[in-house]
Amino acid sequence: MPNIDRRDFIKLVGAGGVGVGAGVVLRESIKHPKEHLIPHVLAPEDYSSGVATWYNSVCSMCSAGCGISVRTREGRAKKIEGNPSHAVNQGGLCAVGQAGLQVLYNPDRLTGPLLQSANRGSDGFTQITWEDGLTRVASRLDVLRAAGRGNRIALLTRGVGGHLAELLESFAEGVGTDQLHHYDYDHPHALYAANERFFGKQHLPYYDLSNTRHLLSFGADYLAGWLSPVHHSLGFANSRHGGDNRGYFVQIEPRMSPSGAAADEWVPAKPGTEGILALGLAHHIVASGHYEGEDINEWKDVLSAYTLEKVAEETDVSESVLRRLAESFANASPSLAIGGDGAGNNSNGVDTLVAINALNYLAGNVGEVGGVIFNPDPAGATSHSRQANYQTLAQLAESARAGEIDVLILNDVNPVFTMPLASEFKAALAQIPFIVSLSSFIDETSALADVILPSHTYLESWGDAFPEQGVGFSIGAVSQPVIAPLYNTKATGDIVLDLARRIGKPMRWDSTEDCIKDGWNKIYQESDSNTRTESFESFWTALLKAGVWGKKNHLKTDTSRPNANTIASIGVDAPTFSGDAELYPFVLQPYRSGMHDGRAANLPWIQELPDAMTSVVYGSWVEINPKTAKDLGLTEGDLVDIESVEGAVRAPILVYPAIRPDVIAMPIGQGHTNYGRYASNRGANPLEILSPLVDDNSGNVASNATRVKIVATGKHVEIVKTGGKSRDLGRDIVQTTGGDDHTAQTNSIPITVIPT
Amino acid sequence: MSFLDRITEGWRKNRKPGYYEDFDYHWAMTIDLDQCSGCGACVTACQAENNLPIVGEDAFTKGREIKWLRIEHYWEGEYPDVKLNVIPMMCQHCDSAPCETVCPVSATYHNQDGLNTQIYNRCIGTRSCAVYCPYEVRYFNYNDHTWESPLDQQLNPDVSVREKGVMEKCTFCIQRIRQAKDNAKDDGRRRVRDGEVQPACVQTCPSKAMVFGDRNDPQSQVSQSLNDPRSYKVLDELNTNSSVVYLKKVEAEG
Amino acid sequence: MHGEPNQLKYTDIHNDVVRSIVETGPNYYIALVTAFALTLICFFFPWFYQLYYGIGAAGMNHPSVWGTYLASFIFWIGLSHSGTLLSCVLHITNSSWRKAMYRSAEAMTLFSLVVAAIMVMVHVGRPWFIHWAAPYPNQMEMWPNFRSPLLFDVMAITTYLTGSTIFIYMGSIPDFAAVRDRTRGWRNTMYSLMSLGWRGTDTEWHRLHWAYTFLAVLIIPLAVSVHSIVSWDFAMSIVPALHQTIFAPYFVVGAIYSGTAGIVTVMFVLRKFMDFGQYITELHFDNLGKLLLVLSLLWTYINVVEVFTGFYSGASGETEALNYRLFGFYAPLYWEMITFCAIAPLLCAFKSFRTSFVPMLVLSIAINIGMYTERFLIVATSLSRQYLPDAWGLYVPSAVEISILLGTFALFTTLFLLFVKVFPSVSMYEVKETMESPKKSPPAASEGSPA
């Protein structure tokens, strides 16, 4: 009977549907058999939370060397916080520092030694034992060393400071090579060169933002990436509200950075003309009688060409602004001028930074509180003398191509990602017969390795750090393991020590810890015997507990003057750019956003952290001026090719209100091809298309000197960002008050630099 | 006391709106916008402390990120006279919170510390609190979130992980407040000292723009900061009576 | 097969109505199976998926945390309004033209409410705990928050559902009794149970009349309160363009408006497919058309007031929200709504339009599309443009949401199809009442003659 069939059908379908629904509801309702209706938000009275153990250590996410306190529970690190007693960060910590935990717990971390059993660059890695891996590497090294061809071994490591640097030196010496290079993309080569030329010092001075009353920042994103951002943030805040009158901050850069946003004034000078602008200000200071030194005539001579009129024309900053800046800079005491990547990574980078030093000198800021203060020599080794600039790496690549390198040892360094494609660095690596990587992750460079001996993360291993940019006196801190190693990995130092033993050149330490302790023993011995603790052991314990060590050895005010030759050498040429201005109308500024140099791109918290200026997450973008966008008929999300002479990258347009119309900017950090699940195949890497235009004075690539053109692809993508409409439409959400009636500073919370 | 007296007394007491002054603590926060650089360290610190999920790119595309604390950006003017104002925005712990009244199941209410609490496992997910909140700081779990092993080992054991269908928001790191109270009790102190408890965002702020403390204590840093002439509340015209107070950004002339 | 209405006899009505219950053709089964299958496929399966995955299956986001589910909820609550409310008003005002259609109208109320209640379950994040919103003693130290507009809703809808159920049932008791005598088997048992032994005595009629009148008196303010309370879910918030004093009357008028249009649709369907052409006549469409015209003018008036006062205020939030509604992303929907709900119903000014069945059907459907759009716009445009511009968002419904929205219509149809086989879908005794009662006549023509 057809009716029955229909009914049966209805019944069956109905029963099935109801059954599924009931099942889902049932599953959900019984999933938590104990639905305590008062959770931890209001914990029951008899509940007591577990007790955490805190370890003080050092952050290794960048080279600033902030002190950290790591909270651990049940043997697992749970949270990283700034160490309040560390003079560099005083309890503060940046987002990348917070995300250090995800280096430790990253799902893409290597869990044991790997051997490339297929073609290089493929996924053909197989698990091997440490014994196997170390033997393979040691045998290679041994052969070369024994044959006296140790120089065919190259070591390329990330910037390692402190006593680990000594350990690596010792290893290099043991195998008989001088090819030991530290490489950090963001190492300020130009700044070192400029300071050496002007001040005659190979170390970074301490820029005392904290006490300055007037800051001129030439392309230095001091709050977000330059040298020691957390310390600068403290200084920035303190200068604004810690003292009697509020510091005035001026940011001179073609694309507004977070520091530009925080500044009181943003001056979009033409890219590469920062030095000319500085000399213009210097000219005005000297010409208007603010400088009264004995060498005033020499200065007048050298600055005569930089009249405000000419400078205004060259920099695209009006004369009145220049005059005002010069006057307020000269009148404010103390004042400070700093020059960062935006100014230094140009074809005239070193000259520019020298000009900025000159400005500081003329305004009387050198050696003054609130100005440029020279650090005492660091207590431990620093890496600058070994830091590889672009030219060094290009040479290494050249040697590799020439077949002069047999073994390359990589330590947590990713030059394949940060070197421009034009350097053909990756292709050069292919010529090296044997590559070992000590990285914790497979990145673009490690992927080319034959053997990967994964090292501990910084939270599992020993180390120490003596912050290069300093705080005006000697400080250092020990990095200690806060949890037992998660995986079958070894500390970098231990791997090196082991290799040294295997090639018959054992070093004088048994372990990394031993090496660090040995180094600190020396510091202990050199310290004042009247004030120091009874024994090294008690000193060591106290050091680990505090996480930081410091010595109040402020240098006396430096009164030395630059000699006549130095003064005579001052002068900034107009910047040169690669690419024809007609064909390539825009200057590309790759800038460091939250991802550091790209090494933080595999941390999901960082990927999900909205960009400080644009609130974009998970991807790359091209910032262009609204007017430019209108002229080109581009809107947000239009996919474009950014083409330079060297190549092209593809990214969506983001209309950015605060960038010069002749400049486009792209963040560095995305565009990884092989860096784990969170970073791979996401966004674009603007470093790829940079021209290898080198500033000969620093030997580094002028990364802001590549001209590009924008080629619309006609495609459109949605830029993933968290913000809605970034205009407050008169709703007074962020309220401001005039400069005159800010009687507030007395009520603000004073920030003190804690001398330890 | 007669029965009638008891009723009248209870009536009077419960008809009184301003009972918040009686609270043991009255936690409050000030954020100095002149010191804030919008770096986002607080955002990540919050994510680390409070087990905020890693939602993935797709969720961001759909606008379903969960950030108890976010940085809002407001541009002002056009190039070249352009400015960016940033403001960290999190639950304002309003004393007259619109979100609290609307919850049909009392999953959000004011606790004895003057905090606006969200009780996750009482929440049935009507999302009306998020509609009623003018600050848009309530975040909804549109699906269950997972942590790829071993990222889950980082999870803070003092904070519960929220399931799908539940609203969540900033708690002023209530677990830290709890811990501080326990510590105070263990030390035989009656009250938590000023500065003894800091939410993760305040703790990590590189420019120390945030101050947290007890408003009931007139000596506390936060009380002094609240008296700052620059202090203002966002959307104060809505009478939410918020516990997060901002200090105006100073626009200085060069 | 039948003559003009005025030639109808009591027995004809009786036969027609009973026939509509007991005689079931294959078309009915096809319709029922289709409707039920669509309910399962479009409504229940997507919903089950959503239960499994989370509300993320829908398109909602931050800050647009409310979406089509809530719009559907308001829509169905609104649709419910004309049935019982209209029936009550017309009952009290003794409008006899109500009588042929009120039963179906009340059924519409009932099923719309049921669908609306289910939409609440679909809307919330954890429907398996929805009973926590009910005040029942428990050991979990839990009690609902009576200060919440949402709890007002719970109370109001519960009351309304109870009241409407009782109202439709009370009115049907005499008809159950009449059907009882004509059926056999399980139907007889069922109708015996439901008719409560009704005999149709003068006392029973008297009591029924009074009870029914009291119910009507109670339900009118209830119905008004229900939609006012629904509007307060929005108006009690401080969201720009939602925090409006006019919202309660706006919602009530909108509800009656959409409900009346819904009645027109249902009337048309009943007339067409249940052969009730003799009872549901041009008169009904004419009257409903007039009602629609009045309501559309009221509705338009309120809309104009809302826009006018909003723009006059000059407050950034208010103007921005209105601007967005009128000219923003959702603007096409807004103007579609204005066309369907404010302009098209003006056609009802013409009697020839009001008395044409198909155009009225088209209009009624257009009005309800417009009214759904209105509810959607209230949710979507306001929530995505709140106080903090940097938290603005955009909300587009997902496939699951659209499917569930369509599924609700299938669910409603299924319920209605079941209803017509259980309830006499035209009130027999009241239709009889509207007719000339049989006149005293010679025995040869004892069954009464036309007037």
Add this chain to the structure above:
Amino acid sequence: MKNFVVGLFGDPESALAAAGSIQTADLGTPELMSPVPMEGVEEVLGEKKSVIKRFSLFGAIFGGISGFLLAAITAVLYAHPTGGRPIITFPPYLIITYELTILFGIVFTVIGFFVSARLPNGLWTAWWKQDENRPYVPEAAVNKFAVSVTCTSNESVQQAEAILRTAGAEEVRDVTEEN
């Protein structure tokens, strides 16, 4: 012995007239059964009063008071401060009061209807079956108007039958109770 004499009429006027005659003839108040409410019954058989309105009023008052107390007392018992409002807040609780007023008003109206109309029929026995004490003619639900007279003797049966026939009954039925 109890007999019910039921006369079936084709039109309401005849039935009403018959009912009036029955009452005049002192045969007790007859019961009318009809498919529609009949007009003019009260003029013929006397005014009817129902208690329903009292039920409604009581229900509404009871509902109102219990509504407010439900909200207020439980709020004091589970004191959850929300939104800076007092624990006992008038505006919201008035809405609860209002809704419960109507809810209980409705429920009590229904109860009042059942009580006063003596429904369900035969509440304490098998109430869905026809009560033998109450005569019923199915035609009265369709198109006939019935007048039912309760008779206690044979004379009254005959008298009633006569009156009904005179009044124009199409059919007169004698329904006799068993006991």
